[in-house]
Amino acid sequence: MIHFKKCQFYLIFFFIFTSCSSIPKNTKNSCAIFEERYLWYKHTKTSYKKWGAPIHIQLAFVKKESDFNWLAKPPRKKLFKVIPFKRPSSSFGYSQAVVGTWEQYKRETNNKFATRARFKDSVDFIGWYINKTSKILKISKKDAYRQYLAYYKGWGDYKNYKKDKKAIIYASSVRDLADNYRKQLTRCQKNLNKNKYFIF
Numbered sequence: 001m002i003h004f005k006k007c008q009f010y011l012i013f014f015f016i017f018t019s020c021s022s023i024p025k026n027t028k029n030s031c032a033i034f035e036e037r038y039l040w041y042k043h044t045k046t047s048y049k050k051w052g053a054p055i056h057i058q059l060a061f062v063k064k065e066s067d068f069n070w071l072a073k074p075p076r077k078k079l080f081k082v083i084p085f086k087r088p089s090s091s092f093g094y095s096q097a098v099v100g101t102w103e104q105y106k107r108e109t110n111n112k113f114a115t116r117a118r119f120k121d122s123v124d125f126i127g128w129y130i131n132k133t134s135k136i137l138k139i140s141k142k143d144a145y146r147q148y149l150a151y152y153k154g155w156g157d158y159k160n161y162k163k164d165k166k167a168i169i170y171a172s173s174v175r176d177l178a179d180n181y182r183k184q185l186t187r188c189q190k191n192l193n194k195n196k197y198f199i200f
Contacts, residue, residue, distance in 0.1 A: 023068045030059055030181040031188035033068075041192050043120040051127030052134075056185055057144045058123045060178035061151060064170065065096035070117045072096060094122035101154075105129070126151075144178035145171045 026032035034041040044055045066072035073092055090099040093116030097105070105125050106114050114121040133150040134141050137158055141147065148171040149161045161167050 027063055027068050028180070030056060030184045033059065034188070034192055037119075038192070038195060040119055040123075044123050047123045047127035050124070051131040052141050053127035053130040054142060054178075054182070056181035057130070057142070057147065057178045058126050059181045060144060060174045061126050061148065062094050062119075062122065063177055064148070064174050065091075066094050068094065070094055070119070093117045094119055095125050097122075097125055101129075145175040148174040 024033045024036045026036075041055075044058050047053055047058060048055050062068060070093060072094070091097065095116060097116055102114075102116060102125065105128050106112060109124070109128060111121065111124070114125070116122060116125075129151060130141050130147055133139050133147055133155065136155050137146075137150055139146045139150060149167055150158045152167050152170055153161050153164065161171075
């Protein structure tokens with residue numbers, strides 16, 4: 001009987017965990033994302049209130065970095081175009097934060113148990129990063145284009161972004177994503193704010 005209850009507990013935990021971590025069906029529409037993952041709206045809103053990073057920009061960063069895949073990693077390089085080799089960076093999770101910057105975030109926020117595979121921690125990290133970018137580089141928190149350039153290049157290398165065509169293309173796509181998410185949110189945010197329940 002005890003063994004059965006234990007198995008039942010693990011099954012319930014597994015279904016809840018996978019339902020929270022699976023990729024939403026429509027990641028191109030902010031309303032669809034939050035209707036499917038209402039708790040994610042609460043987390044992005046909390047990050048906005050804490051750091052001032054707009055919800056639509058948080059979403060655009062996650063979409064561009066991981067496409068909402070909690071286990072996302074950069075593809076491995078290949079030796080002789082065939083043999084799998086090392087990954088180009090330690091990027092991981094929703095935000096694709098690298099180990100060094102993630103550890104800095106945990107120290108500065110005293111969020112010792114934060115994990116890159118959890119959406120709540122990932123959007124808090126993005127909010128923290130955008131806030132620091134605003135302070136260090138004097139970039140508006142509402143400027144999705146320049147904020148993403150700083151996110152992609154890092155604070156130290158931001159000044160060289162004009163030499164990086166890939167960074168400029170990526171930042172332009174994030175700006176467009178953020179603008180679409182913002183427009184979509186205007187149609188559903190009132191209803192999202194009325195919802196007081198935790199829906200998985």
